Amino acid sequence: MARPSLLRRDGWKRSICCYCGVGCGVKVKTRNGVVSAVRGDEDHPVNRGKLCAKGALLSDIFVEDGRLLYPQVRNGQAAEPRRVSWDEAIGRAAGAIRRAIDDHGPDSVMLYGSGQLVTEDYYLFGKLAKGFIGTNNQDTNSRLCMASAVTAYNQSFGADAPPAGYADIEAANTFLIVGANMEACHPILYERIRVRKRAAKGRVKVIVVDPRATRTSEIADIHLALRPGSDVALLQSLLFEVRLAGGLDDQFLRRNTSGWAEVAESLDGWSAERAVELTGLDAANILETARIIAHNGPMLTFWTMGANQSTSGVDKNFALINLSLATGNIGKPGAGPMSLTGQPNAMGGREQGGLATTLPGHRLVANPEHRAEIERAWEVAPGSISDKPGVTAIEMIERLERGEIKVVWVAATNPVASLPNSDRVRRAFEQAETLIVQDAYHPTETTQLADVLLPAAQWSERGGTMTNSERRICLLEQITQPPGEALPDWQIVVKMAAALGYGDAFRYDGLEDIFYEYRELSRGRDMDITGISYPLLAQHRAGIQWPYPSAARIGPPEEGRRLFEQGVFHTPDGRARMHVPQWSPPADRIDDEYPLALITGRVKDQWHTMTRTGRSAKLMKSEPKPFLEINPADANGLGIRDRQAVRVTSRRGAFEVTARVTEAIRAGSVFAPFHWGSLWADHASSNLSASEFVDPRSKQPELKFAAVRVEPAPTD
Numbered sequence: 001m002a003r004p005s006l007l008r009r010d011g012w013k014r015s016i017c018c019y020c021g022v023g024c025g026v027k028v029k030t031r032n033g034v035v036s037a038v039r040g041d042e043d044h045p046v047n048r049g050k051l052c053a054k055g056a057l058l059s060d061i062f063v064e065d066g067r068l069l070y071p072q073v074r075n076g077q078a079a080e081p082r083r084v085s086w087d088e089a090i091g092r093a094a095g096a097i098r099r100a101i102d103d104h105g106p107d108s109v110m111l112y113g114s115g116q117l118v119t120e121d122y123y124l125f126g127k128l129a130k131g132f133i134g135t136n137n138q139d140t141n142s143r144l145c146m147a148s149a150v151t152a153y154n155q156s157f158g159a160d161a162p163p164a165g166y167a168d169i170e171a172a173n174t175f176l177i178v179g180a181n182m183e184a185c186h187p188i189l190y191e192r193i194r195v196r197k198r199a200a201k202g203r204v205k206v207i208v209v210d211p212r213a214t215r216t217s218e219i220a221d222i223h224l225a226l227r228p229g230s231d232v233a234l235l236q237s238l239l240f241e242v243r244l245a246g247g248l249d250d251q252f253l254r255r256n257t258s259g260w261a262e263v264a265e266s267l268d269g270w271s272a273e274r275a276v277e278l279t280g281l282d283a284a285n286i287l288e289t290a291r292i293i294a295h296n297g298p299m300l301t302f303w304t305m306g307a308n309q310s311t312s313g314v315d316k317n318f319a320l321i322n323l324s325l326a327t328g329n330i331g332k333p334g335a336g337p338m339s340l341t342g343q344p345n346a347m348g349g350r351e352q353g354g355l356a357t358t359l360p361g362h363r364l365v366a367n368p369e370h371r372a373e374i375e376r377a378w379e380v381a382p383g384s385i386s387d388k389p390g391v392t393a394i395e396m397i398e399r400l401e402r403g404e405i406k407v408v409w410v411a412a413t414n415p416v417a418s419l420p421n422s423d424r425v426r427r428a429f430e431q432a433e434t435l436i437v438q439d440a441y442h443p444t445e446t447t448q449l450a451d452v453l454l455p456a457a458q459w460s461e462r463g464g465t466m467t468n469s470e471r472r473i474c475l476l477e478q479i480t481q482p483p484g485e486a487l488p489d490w491q492i493v494v495k496m497a498a499a500l501g502y503g504d505a506f507r508y509d510g511l512e513d514i515f516y517e518y519r520e521l522s523r524g525r526d527m528d529i530t531g532i533s534y535p536l537l538a539q540h541r542a543g544i545q546w547p548y549p550s551a552a553r554i555g556p557p558e559e560g561r562r563l564f565e566q567g568v569f570h571t572p573d574g575r576a577r578m579h580v581p582q583w584s585p586p587a588d589r590i591d592d593e594y595p596l597a598l599i600t601g602r603v604k605d606q607w608h609t610m611t612r613t614g615r616s617a618k619l620m621k622s623e624p625k626p627f628l629e630i631n632p633a634d635a636n637g638l639g640i641r642d643r644q645a646v647r648v649t650s651r652r653g654a655f656e657v658t659a660r661v662t663e664a665i666r667a668g669s670v671f672a673p674f675h676w677g678s679l680w681a682d683h684a685s686s687n688l689s690a691s692e693f694v695d696p697r698s699k700q701p702e703l704k705f706a707a708v709r710v711e712p713a714p715t716d
């Protein structure tokens with residue numbers, strides 16, 4: 001079938017921004033084979049031509065300097081990496097993996113990937129690890145990001161299925177934004193909320209729950225600046241007060257949910273007054289919020305890391321989902337509990353089993369039938385997929401320390417900068433017998449330690465599909481050539497599989513072939529995409545939301561689809577399962593020595609560990625240096641002045657940045673971005689101090705809470 005051309009009449013090609021999970025459509029112009037300009041795609045329903053600065057400045061990431069251009073290997077930690085052929089690099093990496101499997105078993109190998117891979121890459125990594133190497137030790141940075149939401153969605157809806165679509169923004173009357181700085185991190189969605197609010201004059205209410213005042217909270221009618229970690233207390237009391245205010249949807253609760261009786265009972269005693277004690281909020285604000293939720297019409301709830309990155313991350317998610325279910329805010333216009341994805345393809349990874357606990361087609365490693373189905377599809381012997389849950393991101397560090405993991409293969413993530421307690425992480429990686437790192441840039445804090453460096457193509461240099469926060473699958477086609485000898489990630493996996501002796505199972509004509517293989521694994525599942533094909537995606541550049549089973553291939557894909565419109569869920573009894581959220585405070589202990597709570601997060605113009613955004617002079621301008629927000633009440637007591645250098649110390653480590661004395665942060669808490677790793681500023685990474693306590697169910701680390709002390713930086 002002839003493929004509609006990527007090329008628009010005006011000479012611009014179309015693609016999707018490779019940063020956040022909003023998934024904006026972009027137009028790309030090239031000059032001499034290099035991306036020279038990027039603009040918003042007016043025809044794309046997500047952003048209608050708008051972009052934030054990161055997207056608009058994507059052409060700045062194509063620098064010569066700093067790209068990883070050739071495969072390299074290193075003999076011993078003291079040696080410099082030297083350029084080798086692809087064959088030699090893959091031979092060295094595959095040899096190390098094979099030796100580890102033979103000498104110590106498959107669980108001595110770990111693959112650590114990323115929500116920045118395309119789904120085709122993700123799928124191949126999983127197939128190689130789980131189906132052929134025989135280990136479930138395949139995890140991703142989504143563990144630091146979405147794991148709590150995945151666990152809660154699965155347990156509540158019977159599937160990892162975010163229910164609403166962006167079009168619900170234009171139909172919502174109430175926005176409950178919890179632990180999400182959308183103005184900085186999902187700018188185009190924030191913009192849509194702002195426009196909706198302005199257009200609906202007084203009818204739309206925005207509630208922001210965040211210990212900090214941000215540009216996001218500027219549009220809030222109520223900003224609930226709670227104590228960090230106290231969301232479950234707030235959400236339980238909100239549900240208590242919503243019930244008192246007559247805001248429950250009794251019919252929906254009776255017909256479409258189970259577990260309400262237990263949840264209702266758990267609300268006993270959760271009056272606003274009790275929440276005041278635990279959250280530090282005003283009772284009047286809690287009551288007013290409850291009144292809005294009860295009576296203001298359809299409510300869309302957005303949440304991200306303030307909820308997920310917590311030792312009670314799953315409980316926070318349960319409480320958020322309960323609030324929507326109890327008020328009937330699901331499956332109808334303008335309503336739904338929506339955990340936003342952070343990375344451009346975190347959702348695709350979730351679909352195709354990118355976590356240590358999941359298998360393709362929203363299947364679970366723990367389910368014997370799911371394992372058998374995937375074994376049949378991959379034509380491997382029964383029992384090939386291990387029934388042992390795989391090692392998750394933070395556990396990987398512990399296993400490296402104990403010498404149980406020998407080889408780690410990292411792709412499209414920079415864990416030495418992005419995992420908490422980075423000195424420990426660095427030491428653990430140094431203990432690996434072989435560290436293989438597949439990245440587009442070098443050096444990064446992680447490639448610096450690699451024994452084998454595999455150069456990857458990035459964004460416009462490769463194709464594939466990605467799924468955004470609203471389940472919208474879009475096709476990216478290759479627009480430019482990769483530099484040097486860099487290859488698309490999937491081709492590197494294929495090379496590795498062949499060198500390990502599994503070549504027959506990894507013979508693909510191209511990306512499209514891989515897509516059709518995993519598409520089949522979605523048949524009959526909640527996220528069935530059997531009706532989607534590459535030609536259809538090429539025709540519908542705006543993307544197609546799942547589910548999209550083959551029977552749906554009549555007429556064009558509908559826009560703005562939402563799930564659960566009939567009130568039927570993917571649980572065995574078809575009802576949404578409500579779970580009682582348990583209140584517990586954050587894990588790291590506040591005491592006299594470590595009296596403040598350190599929150600870590602993001603700024604608008606930087607992306608994670610800065611390998612790309614750090615190269616744009618324009619993006620660097622808005623926040624040139626790392627900083628610490630501290631309330632004047634705390635600063636005064638500590639003798640700290642605005643713009644003074646401060647040292648922040650936790651039980652794990654210390655970092656030094658510039659103080660920003662501001663009322664924007666509540667007293668008792670401080671905030672620092674985590675972008676600046678050791679290559680971008682000396683000892684300035686908040687991950688030197690951040691905590692690696694995890695939620696017991698999701699294994700997601702509590703990156704939003706570390707007990708610290710702050711003092712003027714020593715001048716020596």
Ligand SMILES: Nc1nc2c(c(=O)[nH]1)N[C@H]1C(S)=C(S)[C@@H](COP(=O)(O)OP(=O)(O)OC[C@H]3O[C@@H](n4cnc5c(=O)[nH]c(N)nc54)[C@H](O)[C@@H]3O)O[C@H]1N2
Pocket residue numbers: 020021145178179180181182184185186209210211212214227228229230231304305306307341342343599600601602603604605606607608671704
């Ligand atoms: N500019 C930019 N955008 C990005 C990214 C980026 O690096 N840069 N990364 C992308 C990715 S991968 C992700 S996951 C998302 C993250 O997007 P967000 O989660 O919105 O970003 P963060 O800054 O990590 O944290 C959000 C807010 O949570 C608040 N918070 C901290 N503790 C608590 C708490 O206990 N309760 C509540 N209610 N709030 C709390 C913080 O004060 C912070 O303002 O952003 C995506 N978009």
Ligand SMILES: Nc1nc2c(c(=O)[nH]1)N[C@H]1C(S)=C(S)[C@@H](COP(=O)(O)OP(=O)(O)OC[C@H]3O[C@@H](n4cnc5c(=O)[nH]c(N)nc54)[C@H](O)[C@@H]3O)O[C@H]1N2
Pocket residue numbers: 114116117141142144145305309342343411412413414415417418419420438439440441444456457458459489600601602607608609610611612674686687690703
């Ligand atoms: N303290 C603290 N730490 C955090 C967080 C926090 O809020 N606080 N947030 C956490 C969250 S939510 C996330 S998602 C993580 C993100 O953390 P990371 O994933 O470590 O951060 P990135 O800088 O996005 O790393 C992506 C890497 O992939 C490379 N790359 C880009 N494109 C490609 C490609 O196509 N192929 C390959 N092979 N490589 C490519 C980039 O150069 C870069 O080195 O950070 C986590 N860490």
Ligand code: SF4
Pocket residue numbers: 017018019020021022023024047050051052053054055056186187188189
């Ligand atoms: S909002 Fe997200 S997807 Fe859109 S341009 Fe900005 S970073 Fe890219």
Ligand SMILES: [Mo]
Pocket residue numbers: 144145146342343
């Ligand atoms: Mo993330």
